[in-house]
Amino acid sequence: MNLRRLLPILLWASLMALCTVQITRTHFIADMSAFLPQHPNSDQQLLIDQLKHGLVSRTFLIAITGSTPEQRAQLSHDMAAILRHSGRFVQVRNGESETDMQDFQAIFSHRYLLSPNVTPSLFSVNGLHQAIGNNIDNLLNSPLGSLFSGLFTQDPTGETFAILNRLDSTRQHLHVVDDAWISADGKRTPLMAQSRAEGADTDAQQENLAAIEMAFHHACAVHHIQNVHLLVAGAPVFSIQSRATIEHDVKRLSLMSSAVVTGLLLLVYRSPLTLLLGLLPVISGMLVGIAAVSIGFGTVHGITVGFGTTLIGEAVDYTIYYFLQSGQSGQNDWQTRFWPTVRLGTLTSVCGFASLLLSDFPGLEQIGLFSVAGLITAAATTRYILPAMPTHIRLIDLRPIGQRLAKIVSKLPRLRPFAWLVMSAGIVIIALHQHPIWKDNLSGLAMISPQAQAQDAILRADLGTPEMRYLVVIRNRDREQVLSATERVSSVLRVWAAAGRISGFATPTNFLPSQATQLARRNSLPDANTLHERLALALQGLPLRLERLMPFMNAIHQARHAPLINWQSLQHTDTGLAIDAMLTHGQHDWIAMLPIQMAPDQTFAPASLQAALQQGGISHVEVLDTLQQSNRIYASYLHQAIDASATGFLVICAMLLFVLRSLTRLKQVLLPLGAAILLVITGCILTGTQLTLFHLIGLLLIVAIGSNYALFFDRGQRHSMEIETLTSLLFANLTTVTAFGILSLSRVIVLHDIASIVAPGALLALLFSGIFSSRQVSHAA
Amino acid sequence: MKNDLTHNLAYPLCVWRKTILCLLWLLWLPLFSGTALANTEWTVPQLMQCLAKVKNDHVLFQEKRYLSILDTPLSSSGEMFYRAPAYLEQRTLKPQPQRLILDKDQIELQQQGKIWQFSVNQRPEISQFIDSMRGTLSGDETLLQRQFTLQLHGNRQNWTLIMTPRDTTLLHGISRIEIDGSDSHLSRIQYRNSNGDHAVITLQPAVPLQQ
Numbered sequence: 004m005n006l007r008r009l010l011p012i013l014l015w016a017s018l019m020a021l022c023t024v025q026i027t028r029t030h031f032i033a034d035m036s037a038f039l040p041q042h043p044n045s046d047q048q049l050l051i052d053q054l055k056h057g058l059v060s061r062t063f064l065i066a067i068t069g070s071t072p073e074q075r076a077q078l079s080h081d082m083a084a085i086l087r088h089s090g091r092f093v094q095v096r097n098g099e100s101e102t103d104m105q106d107f108q109a110i111f112s113h114r115y116l117l118s119p120n121v122t123p124s125l126f127s128v129n130g131l132h133q134a135i136g137n138n139i140d141n142l143l144n145s146p147l148g149s150l151f152s153g154l155f156t157q158d159p160t161g162e163t164f165a166i167l168n169r170l171d172s173t174r175q176h177l178h179v180v181d182d183a184w185i186s187a188d189g190k191r192t193p194l195m196a197q198s199r200a201e202g203a204d205t206d207a208q209q210e211n212l213a214a215i216e217m218a219f220h221h222a223c224a225v226h227h228i229q230n231v232h233l234l235v236a237g238a239p240v241f242s243i244q245s246r247a248t249i250e251h252d253v254k255r256l257s258l259m260s261s262a263v264v265t266g267l268l269l270l271v272y273r274s275p276l277t278l279l280l281g282l283l284p285v286i287s288g289m290l291v292g293i294a295a296v297s298i299g300f301g302t303v304h305g306i307t308v309g310f311g312t313t314l315i316g317e318a319v320d321y322t323i324y325y326f327l328q329s330g331q332s333g334q335n336d337w338q339t340r341f342w343p344t345v346r347l348g349t350l351t352s353v354c355g356f357a358s359l360l361l362s363d364f365p366g367l368e369q370i371g372l373f374s375v376a377g378l379i380t381a382a383a384t385t386r387y388i389l390p391a392m393p394t395h396i397r398l399i400d401l402r403p404i405g406q407r408l409a410k411i412v413s414k415l416p417r418l419r420p421f422a423w424l425v426m427s428a429g430i431v432i433i434a435l436h437q438h439p440i441w442k443d444n445l446s447g448l449a450m451i452s453p454q455a456q457a458q459d460a461i462l463r464a465d466l467g468t469p470e471m472r473y474l475v476v477i478r479n480r481d482r483e484q485v486l487s488a489t490e491r492v493s494s495v496l497r498v499w500a501a502a503g504r505i506s507g508f509a510t511p512t513n514f515l516p517s518q519a520t521q522l523a524r525r526n527s528l529p530d531a532n533t534l535h536e537r538l539a540l541a542l543q544g545l546p547l548r549l550e551r552l553m554p555f556m557n558a559i560h561q562a563r564h565a566p567l568i569n570w571q572s573l574q575h576t577d578t579g580l581a582i583d584a585m586l587t588h589g590q591h592d593w594i595a596m597l598p599i600q601m602a603p604d605q606t607f608a609p610a611s612l613q614a615a616l617q618q619g620g621i622s623h624v625e626v627l628d629t630l631q632q633s634n635r636i637y638a639s640y641l642h643q644a645i646d647a648s649a650t651g652f653l654v655i656c657a658m659l660l661f662v663l664r665s666l667t668r669l670k671q672v673l674l675p676l677g678a679a680i681l682l683v684i685t686g687c688i689l690t691g692t693q694l695t696l697f698h699l700i701g702l703l704l705i706v707a708i709g710s711n712y713a714l715f716f717d718r719g720q721r722h723s724m725e726i727e728t729l730t731s732l733l734f735a736n737l738t739t740v741t742a743f744g745i746l747s748l749s750r751v752i753v754l755h756d757i758a759s760i761v762a763p764g765a766l767l768a769l770l771f772s773g774i775f776s777s778r779q780v781s782h783a784a
Numbered sequence: 785m786k787n788d789l790t791h792n793l794a795y796p797l798c799v800w801r802k803t804i805l806c807l808l809w810l811l812w813l814p815l816f817s818g819t820a821l822a823n824t825e826w827t828v829p830q831l832m833q834c835l836a837k838v839k840n841d842h843v844l845f846q847e848k849r850y851l852s853i854l855d856t857p858l859s860s861s862g863e864m865f866y867r868a869p870a871y872l873e874q875r876t877l878k879p880q881p882q883r884l885i886l887d888k889d890q891i892e893l894q895q896q897g898k899i900w901q902f903s904v905n906q907r908p909e910i911s912q913f914i915d916s917m918r919g920t921l922s923g924d925e926t927l928l929q930r931q932f933t934l935q936l937h938g939n940r941q942n943w944t945l946i947m948t949p950r951d952t953t954l955l956h957g958i959s960r961i962e963i964d965g966s967d968s969h970l971s972r973i974q975y976r977n978s979n980g981d982h983a984v985i986t987l988q989p990a991v992p993l994q995q
Contacts, residue, residue: 140880141895143851144858147884149981150909152853168898180889546856 011387019287022294029297033205033246033305042363043636046625049476049594050632058584060202060238064462065215066191069231075192076181078231081222082215086196089218091211093580097194098184109514109578111154111163115562117516118162119169121524125160126534131541134160139545157554159547170513186465191234193465197580198239205246208239236459244455246305252749253309260742264319267738271398272326280392281322284381287388288318292377296369307369309754317352317708318381319742320735321345324711325385326398327731341728342386344718345711347662349382351655352707358651359700362643370700378707405726408733415773422774426678429685440684441641442693473599473607474627475508475616478592482570484623485586485593486517491621492597499615505607507600511585514568514578521567528563531556596627641696648703655706663717671720672713675771676706683764697753701760708739708761709768716776732769739765826939828925834940834968836923841866842990843970845874852980863990869922886914909957913975916947916961920970932961941966952978 043051054060065082067075083097115121124130138161142151154163178185184193196215200207212235219233265278272278296303324345329337356378359371433440475492479485493510500507516524529537534556539549566572570586573579586595601607609626616624660669680702687694715728743765746758842865849858862876874884883894891910893900912931919928928934932947947961957978964972969989976982 139854139858141882143854144849144860144879145876145882145884145893145895146874147893147910147913148849148858149851149975149977149979149983152851152979152981156853178890546854546858548855551853 008391012391015287015384015388019290022290025294025297026290029293030302031305031308032302033249045478045589046627046632047636048589049596049627050629050636052587052589053474053596053629055203056201058197060242061198061200062237063196063198063211063215063235063239064237064459064466065194065196066186066234066462066465067194067219067231068191068234070228072180072185072189072192074226074228075231076183076185077226078219078222078228079183079192079194081225082218083194085218085221086215089214091199091214092196093199094197095194096196097192098179099182106578107163107167110166111158113568114158114162114166115528115559116521116524116565116568117514118165118524120160120162120165121527123527126527126529126537128537128540131160131537132543132545135541135547136545137161139547156551157558159552159555166513184466191462191465193462195466202238202242205239205242209243212240212243234458234462236455236462241455241459249305249309249751252751252754253305256309256746256749256754260745263741263745264738267734267741268319268323271323271401271734273399277326277398280389281319281326283388283392284321284384285318287384288377288381291380292373295376296373299372300365300369304366304369306366306751306753307373309749309751310370310373310757317378317704317711317739319738320708320711321349321381321385322389323735323738324715324728324731325389327401327734328725328727338386338390341718344714345382345385347659348711348714349378350658351710351714352378354655354658355648355651355703355706358647358654358703359644361647361650362640364640364643367640367644367696367700374707401730402726405730408729409726412729412773412776415770416776418774422678422771426681429681432685432688433681436688438693440688440694441645442695472628472630473601473609474629475597475599475612476625476627477595477597477621478589478623478625480592482586482588482593483517483519485595486512486515487519488621488624489595489597490517490520491619492616492624495612495615495619495621496597496599499612504605505599505601506605508597509585509600510597511582511595515570515573515582515586516568518567518569525563525565525567528559530563531560534559637696641699644696644699648699651703652706655710668717671775672710672717674775675713675716675768676709678771678775679705679709679764679767682767683760686763687760695752695756697756698760701757701764704757704761705764705768708765709772712736712769712772716772720776736765736769826936826943828934828936828945830940831936831943831945832923832925834923835920836868838866838921838923838968839868841921843987844990845985845987847983847985849983850981864987866921869924870918872917872921886917908951912949912951912958916958920945920963 067078067082069075079097080099083095083099086092086095110117120134125134138155138159142148142161142164143155145151178187178189180189180192185191186193196211198208198211200211202208215235216233223229223231265282268278268281272281293303293308296307324341325337328341353375356371356374359367360375362368362371475496477485477488477492479488489510489512493508493512496505496508496510499505512520528534535549538552538556542549542552570582573582585597586593588594599607599612609628613624613626616626656669656673659672660666663669663672683702683705684694687698692698712732715732719725719728740762743758743762746754747762749755749758842863844861844863846861847859849860851858859879860876861878862874864875865871865873870886870888872886876882876884880895882896883892885892885894891914915927915931918924919931925934928947931951932949935946935948937944937946943965945963945965947963949958951957952959958975959978960974960976962972962974962976963970970987972987973985974982975985
C-alpha cells in the first residue's frame with residue numbers, strides 16, 4: 004500500500020476520531036427550546052419565558068387514587084412532608100391547614116395595608132359603627148363565634164376576612180378529608196408541587212418526578228397501604244414524556260431502519276466486509292453531522308439525531324451507486340463516468356438543506372447544518388475513502404434483474420400521457436382546494452398522548468388551577484406603575500368575575516398592592532386620640548364597651564407606623580414566590596401577568612376585555628392569548644422555512660443550469676422532481692392532511708434524493724443508461740423507501756411528518772424520472 | 785306499643801284467656817316499668833343506644849350566646865337538620881341568615897353569599913365542638929369518651945348529660961357541655977368555654993316533620 008493511497012484514509016480516520024471525541028462531550032437535549040425563535044418579539048419573549056420558567060412550567064399536579072380517602076390522606080401528608088423536606092420544591096400544597104395558617108398569619112399582620120375596605124370613611128364614626136355591628140352579627144354570632152372573639156378584639160371591622168373574601172373569589176374550593184384535599188367526586192387525593200428548578204430544566208424535572216414517585220412508594224410502605232395509585236401530570240411531566248418519546252423513538256427507529264437497510268444491503272452485498280464498507284459513508288456522515296451541530300450550537304437536539312436516521316436513506320445510496328456501478332467497469336472508470344453525477348446530486352441536496360440555515364429557529368438550523376455536513380462527508384467518503392480501501396467487493400449477479408428492469412424502464416415513457424393526466428388532475432385538485440394547504444398552527448403537533456392530556460385536565464379541574472391560556476399583561480419601566488395599573492385591571496376583572504364572564508383571576512396586588520395604594524390605606528388610619536373618640540361614639544347601640552377594643556386600638560397605632568410591604572421584603576417567602584410568578588422583571592421593563600381562569604363552559608373574547616380595559620383608561624395593557632401566540636410563532640417559523648426553501652430551490656435551479664448548460668436538460672431534471680412533489684401534495688390533500696413545517700423538510704428531502712435519480716437518467720440520455728446504473732437506482736430507492744417507511748411509524752410528529760412524505764415522494768421521483776427520460780437503455784455493459 | 789304487644793301475645797289464645805292475660809299485662813306493666821326506672825340506672829350506653837336509633841331529625845333552635853367581650857347576649861334562631869350518622873346542618877334565619885354544615889370531616893359555613901370550608905382537624909377547638917355534637921347525635925360513645933368524661937343524671941324521661949373535656953389546655957376550648965333531653969330528644973344544649981363564653985341552645989321539634 005503506498006502513501007498516496009494511505010493518506011486519505013489516515014486523514015479520514017483522524018477526522019472521525021476527532022468527531023467521536025466531540026460527540027462524547029456533546030450535551031444532547033430533547034426539550035422544545037430548540038424550536039423556539041432566537042430573536043423573539045416582546046410577546047414571544049413573554050411566552051418563551053412562561054414556557055421555560057413560568058409558574059405552570061414548574062407545577063406538578065399529583066393525585067393519589069384507590070383505597071379509602073382516609074388512607075390516601077395519610078399518604079398525602081407523608082408525601083408532602085417528604086417533598087417539602089427534599090428541598091426540591093418551593094411549595095408543596097395538599098390542603099394541610101399549616102400552610103393555610105401561614106397565609107392567614109401573613110394576611111392578618113398586614114391587614115390594614117391589604118384590605119380593600121381600608122379608607123378614611125371606614126374610620127368615621129358611622130363607618131366604624133356599621134363595620135363593627137356587621138362583624139358582631141356575622142362573626143361572633145355564629146356557632147363558632149367564640150373561637151373568633153380573640154380575632155374580633157384585634158380586628159373588629161373584619162379586614163382579615165375582607166382580604167380572604169377577595170382571594171377566595173379567585174380560588175376554587177377544594178374539599179378536605181383528614182386535613183388533605185380530596186377531589187369533588189371523592190376518588191382522588193390531589194397535591195400540587197412547585198419545583199425550584201425551571202420548567203426548561205428537563206433533567207431536574209425528571210429527578211423531581213422520581214422524587215415524587217419515591218415519596219409515594221415510601222409513604223405506602225410506611226403505612227402498609229396497597230391498592231393505591233399515583234397520577235402525576237402538569238407541564239414538567241409533559242416535557243419529560245415528550246423527551247422520553249423522542250429518545251425512545253430515535254433509538255428504536257434508528258435500530259430498526261439500520262437493521263432493515265443492512266438486511267437489504269446483504270441481499271446484494273455478498274460479504275460482511277462489503278457491507279461494512281457500504282455503511283462507512285453513512286456512519287461518517289452521521290459522525291461529522293452530529294459533531295458539526297455540536298460545535299456550531301453547543302448542544303444537539305434529539306430530533307436532529309432522529310433526523311440523522313433519515314440521512315441513511317440518502318447516504319447509503321452513494322455506496323450503492325458506487326458498488327453497483329463500479330462493479331463492472333472498475334473504480335477509475337466510476338470516478339470519471341459516474342462521480343460527476345453523484346457530486347451534482349449531492350450539491351443539489353446541500354443547496355436544499357443549506358436553506359434551512361437561514362431560518363431563525365435553532366431546531367431547523369441544526370437539521371440544516373447536520374444534513375449539509377453529513378451529506379458532504381458521505382459523498383466525499385464514497386469518492387475518496389472507499390476506493391482507497393482494500394477492495395473485495397463481492398456482489399450477487401444483478402444482471403438478470405437489471406435486464407428485466409431495463410425492459411420495464413424502456414416501456415415507462417409510454418406512460419407519459421397518463422403521467423401528464425395525473426399531474427393535471429393534481430394541479431386541478433390543488434387549485435380547487437378550499438382550505439389552506441399549510442397548517443399554520445400548533446394543534447396536533449404536540450407530542451403528548453391524548454390520555455396524558457385528559458389526565459392533566461382532570462387533575463387541573465380537581466385542583467382548580469388555571470390553564471394560563473389567557474393572560475392580561477401589563478408592562479411598564481417602573482414597577483410601581485405596573486402595580487398601579489394592575490390594581491385598575493383587577494377592579495375591571497372583578498366586575499367581569501362578578502358578572503360571570505370569567506370564573507376568576509389571580510393578581511400580584513392581592514399580596515403586594517402598589518406603594519401608593521398602601522400609603523393611602525395607611526394614611527386613612529386615624530391617630531390614637533381620634534380613634535378613641537370616634538370609637539366611643541361608634542359603639543353606642545352596640546353591645547360592646549370601648550375597653551374591650553384595646554387590642555384594636557393598639558393594632559391601628561402599630562399599623563400607622565409599620566413599614567409598607569415592598570417587593571424586596573417579600574423575596575424568598577412563599578408569598579414572594581407566588582408574586583414572582585405573576586410579576587417579573589424583563590430586560591427593559593416590569594411585567595405583570597394576570598392569569599384568567601375560565602370555567603369549561605365559558606367562552607372568552609380577549610378583544611372585548613381589551614376594549615373594556617382601554618375604556619377604563621388603562622394603558623400598556625394587553626390581553627394575551629398564549630395559544631394564539633404560540634401558533635403565531637409557529638406560523639412565522641413555517642413561513643420563514645417556506646421562503647428559505649424557495650430560495651434554496653432557486654439556487655438549485657441556478658446551479659443545475661450552470662452545470663448542465665441547457666434549459667432542456669434542466670427541465671428534464673426538474674420535471675420528475677416537480678411531478679413527485681405535486682403528487683405528494685395532492686395525496687396529502689386527498690387524505691385530508693394539512694402540510695406542516697416538517698412536511699416541508701420532507702419535500703426538501705424529496706428534492707435531495709430525487710435529484711440523484713433525475714440526474715442519472717439525464718446522464719443516461721447523454722451517454723447510455725447502463726443496466727448497473729438502473730439496478731443501483733432501484734436498489735437505492737428501495738432502501739430509501741424502506742428507511743423512511745419505518746421512520747413514518749414514529750410517534751414523534753417531526754419524524755413522522757418528514758418520513759411519511761419522503762417515502763412515497765422518493766418512489767414517485769424515480770418513477771417519473773423513468774417516465775420522462777427519452778433515451779433507450781443500452782443493454783451492453 | 786303496649787297494644788301491639790298484647791295483641792301479639794294474645795293472638796293464638798281464646799277470647800277469655802286473652803282478656804285475663806290482657807288485664808294481667810296491663811296491671812303489671814306500670815309496676816314493671818316503675819321498678820325498672822326506680823331500680824335500674826339510666827346509663828350512658830342506654831342513652832347512646834337510644835340516640836343512635838334516630839336517623840333523621842329536624843328541630844327549631846333558639847340560641848343565646850353570652851360572650852365575655854360583649855355586654856349583652858347575642859340571640860339567634862333557626863332550624864337544624866340531622867341525618868345519621870354524620871350530617872348536621874344549622875340554618876340560622878335570624879338575625880343574619882347563615883348556614884353551617886358539618887359533613888363528616890368537612891365544615892362549611894355559608895354567609896353573605898360566601899362559602900367557607902375547612903376541615904374539622906384544622907383546629908382542635910373545632911374538632912372538640914364537632915365531636916361533642918356528632919357523638920351525641922349519632923350515639924357514638926367511643927367518640928365522646930375519647931374527648932370527654934361523661935356524666936349522666938336523671939332518668940329516661942328527663943336526663944342531663946354532662947361532658948367535660950379531657951384536654952383542658954385549649955385556649956378557646958370548651959370547658960363543659962350540658963345537654964338536657966328526654967328519650968332521644970334533645971331539649972337544651974349549653975356550652976361553656978374556658979374563657980367564660982357560654983351559649984344556651986333550646987331545641988323543639990319542628991312541626992310538621994319534613995325531610
